[in-house]
Amino acid sequence: MNTPLMPDEIRQTVLCLLGEIAPEADLTALKPGVNFRDQLDIDSMDFLNFVIMIHKAFGVEIPEADYPKYGTLNGCVEQLSDKRVT
Amino acid sequence: MAKITYREAVRAGLREALQNNPRVFLMGEDVGKYGGTYACSKGLLDEFGPERIRDTPLSESTFVGAGIGAALGGMRPIVEVMTVNFSLLALDQIVNNAATIRHMSGGQFSIPLIVRMATGAGRQVAAQHSHSLEGWYAHIPGITVLAPATVTDARGMLLAALQEPDPVFIFEHAYLYPLEGELDESGLPVDLTLAAIRRAGTDISLITFGGSLWKALEAADQLAHEGISAEVVDLRILRPLDISTVLTSVRKTHRAVVIDEGWRTGSFAAEVSAQIMEGAFYDLDGPVGRVCSVEVPIPYPKHLEDAALPQPEKILQAVHSLMGR
Amino acid sequence: MAEFVMPTLGSDMTEGTLVEWKKKVGDRVVKGEIFAEVDTEKAAIEIESFHTGVVEQLLTKPGERVPVGRVMAIIREEGTQAPPTIQAAASPLPLQRISPKAPVSSLHPAPPQIAAPDTEPGRRRISPAARKLAGELGMDPAFVQGTGPGGAITLEDIQRNAQTRRQQPSTPPAFAGETGDRQTKMRQTIAAAMARSKREIPHYYLSTTIDLGRAMTWLQEENLTRPVADRLLYGVLLIKAVALALRQVPELNALWKENTAVQSPGIHVGVAISLRQGGLIAPAIHDTDKQSLGELMSRFQDIVKRARTGTLRSSELSDPTITVTSLGEQGVETVFGVIYPPQVALIGFGKVVERPWVIGKQVVSRPVVTASLSADHRATDGHRGGVFLSAVDRLLQEPGQL
Numbered sequence: 035m036n037t038p039l040m041p042d043e044i045r046q047t048v049l050c051l052l053g054e055i056a057p058e059a060d061l062t063a064l065k066p067g068v069n070f071r072d073q074l075d076i077d078s079m080d081f082l083n084f085v086i087m088i089h090k091a092f093g094v095e096i097p098e099a100d101y102p103k104y105g106t107l108n109g110c111v112e113q114l115s116d117k118r119v120t
Numbered sequence: 121m122a123k124i125t126y127r128e129a130v131r132a133g134l135r136e137a138l139q140n141n142p143r144v145f146l147m148g149e150d151v152g153k154y155g156g157t158y159a160c161s162k163g164l165l166d167e168f169g170p171e172r173i174r175d176t177p178l179s180e181s182t183f184v185g186a187g188i189g190a191a192l193g194g195m196r197p198i199v200e201v202m203t204v205n206f207s208l209l210a211l212d213q214i215v216n217n218a219a220t221i222r223h224m225s226g227g228q229f230s231i232p233l234i235v236r237m238a239t240g241a242g243r244q245v246a247a248q249h250s251h252s253l254e255g256w257y258a259h260i261p262g263i264t265v266l267a268p269a270t271v272t273d274a275r276g277m278l279l280a281a282l283q284e285p286d287p288v289f290i291f292e293h294a295y296l297y298p299l300e301g302e303l304d305e306s307g308l309p310v311d312l313t314l315a316a317i318r319r320a321g322t323d324i325s326l327i328t329f330g331g332s333l334w335k336a337l338e339a340a341d342q343l344a345h346e347g348i349s350a351e352v353v354d355l356r357i358l359r360p361l362d363i364s365t366v367l368t369s370v371r372k373t374h375r376a377v378v379i380d381e382g383w384r385t386g387s388f389a390a391e392v393s394a395q396i397m398e399g400a401f402y403d404l405d406g407p408v409g410r411v412c413s414v415e416v417p418i419p420y421p422k423h424l425e426d427a428a429l430p431q432p433e434k435i436l437q438a439v440h441s442l443m444g445r
Numbered sequence: 446m447a448e449f450v451m452p453t454l455g456s457d458m459t460e461g462t463l464v465e466w467k468k469k470v471g472d473r474v475v476k477g478e479i480f481a482e483v484d485t486e487k488a489a490i491e492i493e494s495f496h497t498g499v500v501e502q503l504l505t506k507p508g509e510r511v512p513v514g515r516v517m518a519i520i521r522e523e524g525t526q527a528p529p530t531i532q533a534a535a536s537p538l539p540l541q542r543i544s545p546k547a548p549v550s551s552l553h554p555a556p557p558q559i560a561a562p563d564t565e566p567g568r569r570r571i572s573p574a575a576r577k578l579a580g581e582l583g584m585d586p587a588f589v590q591g592t593g594p595g596g597a598i599t600l601e602d603i604q605r606n607a608q609t610r611r612q613q614p615s616t617p618p619a620f621a622g623e624t625g626d627r628q629t630k631m632r633q634t635i636a637a638a639m640a641r642s643k644r645e646i647p648h649y650y651l652s653t654t655i656d657l658g659r660a661m662t663w664l665q666e667e668n669l670t671r672p673v674a675d676r677l678l679y680g681v682l683l684i685k686a687v688a689l690a691l692r693q694v695p696e697l698n699a700l701w702k703e704n705t706a707v708q709s710p711g712i713h714v715g716v717a718i719s720l721r722q723g724g725l726i727a728p729a730i731h732d733t734d735k736q737s738l739g740e741l742m743s744r745f746q747d748i749v750k751r752a753r754t755g756t757l758r759s760s761e762l763s764d765p766t767i768t769v770t771s772l773g774e775q776g777v778e779t780v781f782g783v784i785y786p787p788q789v790a791l792i793g794f795g796k797v798v799e800r801p802w803v804i805g806k807q808v809v810s811r812p813v814v815t816a817s818l819s820a821d822h823r824a825t826d827g828h829r830g831g832v833f834l835s836a837v838d839r840l841l842q843e844p845g846q847l
Contacts (some may be wrong), residue, residue, distance in 0.1 A: 040716045058721050075721065077774045078678055079749050089673045098676060218651040374574045374600055405572040406593065444594040 039092075041111050048110045055080050066107040073077045088114075122305065127297040129271035130160045130236075133278035138168050141196055141282065147174040147183055156298045157202050158238060179272030184210035184235065187216050188287075188310065191233040196282060201237035204253045204291065218287040224241040227308030234278070238294040239267075240331045240365045240381055241429055245294075247417035250425075254330070255293040255388030258358035264288040264312065265358040269333040271301035273310055274354060280309035293331030293381075312357055315365040322394035324439055325369040327392055328379035331356040332430050336379050339435035348439065358388060366392065367399045374405035377438045379430050384412035409438040447496035449480060449518040451511045453747045454490055454762035458634065459588045460512045461485045472500050479758070481517065486630035487726050488752065492759040494719045498522040514569070514586035541620045553561045570597035578603045600603050603775060618789045631724040633715075642786050646701075649827055652779055652817035653834045655841055657797055661812050663844035679797065680771055683814075683837075685847045687769055687792050688712050688733035690836035696825045697790040697818075697833055706789055706824035715765025715785070716745065727768045727785060728761035738847060773797060773814065782819040789824035792837075 049061050055073045064073060071081065085096055085104060092114055096104065103109050124132070137144045145159060152175040155162030165173040176183040180201055181350040187199040201207045207214070214235070222230050241250035258265045264284060268274045274292065281288035318333060319340050326336040333354050340350040351369050355361065370376045376396055380389035393408040451461055461483040468474050468481075480494040498520040505517040571586050572578075575598045579586040589606045591598035635673025660682050668676045691698040691712050699706040706839070712734040715727035730736070730744050751757050768785050773796035795815040802811035816837055820830045840847065 056721070078680070079746065082676065082678060083746070083750075086674050096673055098665065374572075402573045404578045405574040406597070441594060444592065444597075444599070 039114060041115060044092075044111045044114045045107065047091055048114075049115060051084060051091065054087070055084055064107060066111075068084070069105045070107075071105065123300050124271055124303050125298055125300050126271050126274050126292070127158060127160055129274040129301075129303060130278065130292065130297075131162065131164070132303075133275035134161060134164060136275075137196075137282055138164070138172060138199065139162050143194065144196040144198060144282065145174065145190075146198045146200065147176050147187065149176055149178055149183075149202050151175060151200050154321075156200065158292075158294060160236075160292075160297070164207075165237050173251065180206055180209035181213055185213040185217070187233050187235065188213060188221075188231055191231045191287075192221070192229055193295070196232055196234075198234045198236065198278075201235060202239050203251075203294070204239040204242050205248050205251050207235075207237050208253075210341050213427070214257075214287075214289075215260055215261070219260050222286060223262060229286050230285045232285055234281050234285065234290065236278075236290045236292060238297075239291040240293040240295055241413075241418040241425060242295040242331065244422055244425060246420040252330075252413065254289075254321045255380065255382040255386075255391070256389070257289050257291075258361070258388055260359075262286065263359065266290045266312070267320060267330040267356055267358055268292065268310075269296065269330050269354055269356060272304040273316075275303065276308065276310035277312070277356070277358060277405040280312050280381045283309060291330060295331045296334075297369070298345060310356075313360070313362060314357075316354045316356055317351060317365070317369070318354045319350065319352040321349040321373065323373055324375040324377065324438075324443070325351045325353055325366070325373045326377055326379060326435065327353045327355065327366055327369075329358065329388075332379045335430055335432050336435060338349070338432040339439070340374040342432065342436055343439060345437035346445075348443065350439070355392070360391070363392075363395045365441060366396060370396055371403045374403055375442055376404070377409035377411060377435065377442065379411045379435055381413055381430055383415045384410060385415060387412050406442045409442050411438050446501070447498060447520045448516045449494060449496070449520055449523050451483070451513050451515050451517055452492060452757055452759050452763055453513045454485055454487075458485055458487075458513060458762075460510055461490070462510045463507050463517065464489060465507050466503055466518075467491075468500050470500050470503055474498065474500055483511075483759075485762075486634040487724070487762075488757055489755040490757050490759050490762060494520065496520045497520055512585075570595055572597060572599050572728060574600045575603045578607075582607050596708070628723060631720075635724060638785060639783050642783050644786050646786065646789075647822040648819050649822045649830065650817060650819050651783055651827060651830045651834055653814055653838060654800075654813050654815050655838045656802055656811050657814050657841060658802075658811040660841050660844040661797070675739060675742070677738055677742045678745075680794075681738055681745055682841065682844060682847055683771065683816075684714055684716065684730070684733060684745070684769055685736070685738060685741055685796055686837050686840040687767070688714050689840050689847070690833055691767065692734060693836045694825075694829055694833040696829055697820060698768065699824055700787040701787050701789055701821060701824060702787060706821070709766040711764075711766070713764045713766045715768040715788075716748065717768055717770035718749050721753060726757070726762075727765060727770075728752060728757050729765040731760070731764065767792070769794070771795075777813045780817050782817070784819055784821055789821035790830075791819045793819070 053061055056076055059074045070076060085101060089096055090106065105115050134146060146164065150157055151161045152165040152170065152173045161173060184199055187197040190197045218231050239254055240252050254265060261269060264286065266277050266281065266288060268277045268290065277290060283289060299375055319337060326340060328336045336352050342350050343350045351373055353366055353369050378389035378392045380387050382388055389410045389412055393410060396408050411430045411434050413430065416428055418428055419425050464482040464484050466481050467479050474494045476495060476497045477493050479491045481492045483490050501519040502523040503518045511517060563670055570591060571608060574705055576586060578600060584603065584607065586598050586603065589598050589602050592602055593599040601767050604686045661679065664677060664682065665678055685823050695708050696706065699708045711732055713729035713731050714733040715729045717725055719725045728748050730741065730748060736744060765788065767788055768791045770780060770782055770791065771794040772780050773794055776796055778795040780795060782791040782793045784791045797812050797814045799810050800813045801808050802813060816834060818830050818834055
């Protein structure tokens with residue numbers, strides 16, 4: 035049974051994962067359309083870990099070529115809304 | 121200032137003493153006709169006659185005892201013992217009589233006696249003539265122990281000793297007799313309460329006396345080339361020891377090496393080292409070093425004798441090891 | 446009998462606070478096993494035992510601050526007898542007393558020239574005058590390097606130390622009071638190490654621009670075959686290339702000790718990791734040259750994670766033989782790094798940028814990175830440094846071989 039995820043659920047989960055990676059950040063001020071790396075102190079290692087967490091949390095395959103699409107909160111919601119949780 | 125030998129300085133002191141005080145007389149083995157084993161009294165027999173320049177039998181106990189008696193009787197005897205080795209035959213007179221009579225008599229009698237003797241090695245005269253036992257004498261309360269190392273002290277200490285009411289023992293390092301030095305002709309007796317700074321320095325104190333003074337000064341010259349400024353302290357009075365001059369120096373330099381031709385164990389250097397520890401421990405920047413003679417009877421062959429004695433190189437080694445260089 | 450002492454986890458460390466013992470008295474401990482957790486100015490570190498044996502005594506209590514070099518525990522190595530009792534001194538000075546050895550009879554009555562006493566374990570040698578002056582200056586001599594005979598702290602050492610402190614009024618004493626929080630302390634330790642580096646090390650700097658075209662293409666293809674959790678970052682290619690280049694120029698993989706560079710038998714690249722709260726730490730990835738890229742990646746990930754959660758190990762902090770730092774993510778083009786003493790070199794990488802590049806007669810667009818070398822001129826000369834950078838370049842042109 036595949037159920038589409040609600041954008042709010044996705045947003046909540048993504049923010050939760052970001053919080054684990056950058057615990058010092060104030061995520062309430064995060065601008066959804068702007069790249070995380072311009073707003074948070076995260077590097078490529080952090081971003082890689084973020085992608086791995088998304089992969090685990092949502093059960094999605096993310097090819098390296100798609101990494102840039104997961105660079106913003108809106109991007110994540112857009113990408114993950116298309117997927118189905120299996 | 122005139123240059124004279126140490127031997128001449130001793131002789132000058134003796135002559136002055138004999139001239140200035142009719143109660144002064146000199147006695148000892150070969151001091152008269154032979155002019156003294158080390159020629160210190162050469163010519164004095166002719167000048168002052170056999171009443172005042174007296175040859176004695178080869179019996180140290182007898183003539184030192186006679187000196188004590190003469191002093192008790194109001195004379196100012198100067199007794200010459202050929203070497204410190206032979207003085208051991210007179211130890212009973214020295215320790216049990218000379219040093220104690222003032223105390224035993226409740227201060228009624230004093231012994232204004234001077235005993236001079238040669239000490240030390242370095243002339244290839246083997247073990248029965250070469251030892252340095254002045255440290256033993258410094259152990260005995262009731263006497264004064266002097267170790268003049270310069271021509272001025274050789275003369276001036278003898279004159280100062282004549283002012284003392286109690287026995288004074290003067291140790292003349294035999295190696296020094298032929299050496300020349302400049303005589304301070306002020307003619308003043310030496311202050312018998314003060315050690316002398318022979319060279320001022322800031323990095324390390326070389327503390328010594330007698331024949332080793334010159335080795336210490338040679339080492340200090342070398343050290344100066346290496347950029348180490350050594351202060352050389354000539355103790356010159358072993359009893360009563362002027363420790364305050366030593367402590368003042370060590371408090372300034374924070375390091376000390378004591379050079380003493382006596383054997384290391386129980387040496388006078390050990391006493392100086394202990395007193396530094398007692399008086400300046402918290403000013404020390406390292407353990408007190410000692411350069412003493414190797415613990416063997418002083419050998420006859422030159423290379424072995426040299427190896428047995430403190431030498432400038434050994435002093436340098438001790439300084440280097442203390443300074444971690 | 447073996448002593449477990451507070452290790453030095455890098456040249457900037459002077460003391461640590463015991464957080465907890467991981468073993469009890471009577472427990473067996475194996476060499477390399479975690480024995481204690483210690484809080485340093487930089488991070489909480491798990492300290493490994495250097496010995497195998499049974500824990501005989503624990504001399505330090507959790508919460509106690511301990512200067513580097515002080516004995517914290519005694520381990521009875523296998524096959525040895527029970528030891529004499531050791532008691533921790535209650536004095537504020539870091540002294541330990543051990544009961545004297547049984548007197549040894551000697552046939553030689555004469556003591557040696559200036560006999561050096563056996564130094565008691567854990568007891569710092571310090572001259573009385575130095576101790577007195579340190580007391581007057583309110584300085585804890587436990588944190589002063591001794592240069593006298595047998596490592597004794599001399600008057601001069603205290604004076605020099607005091608002078609250094611005076612000359613750098615902006616640098617607080619290396620042993621900040623309890624009041625300083627970790628941030629402040631980390632700043633202070635970095636300040637001390639970097640000031641020392643710039644004071645003592647004559648740095649020279651070389652840089653070269655490296656074409657990463659092949660490396661990036663290879664990486665893209667390689668990552669297509671890897672599941673998301675196993676994918677590589679280009680940074681590990683750089684680290685591996687540096688490690689392999691060090692095999693060709695081992696003079697750079699060295700530590701400066703007592704006026705000479707001592708080449709290290711192993712290549713343990715320290716990777717500079719910035720911490721979220723500020724400050725940085727550069728733990729070693731052991732035997733960097735021997736790891737496959739996949740191993741290196743997971744080690745790298747692990748060490749970054751542990752650096753940020755404060756669970757690094759003592760050997761990771763004490764063993765780096767060279768440091769690699771990358772500031773490319775911050776948009777930096779070229780790094781002019783400060784060497785972390787006693788290492789003799791640091792390699793910096795800037796940002797990977799697309800630039801016009803001439804290949805043959807063609808101008809093409811290629812991703813390039815500027816690699817720079819800061820090296821200690823006492824240990825190596827520019828020629829060897831240049832050879833090293835060109836080796837890094839060559840290695841990055843054959844990414845499949847890394």
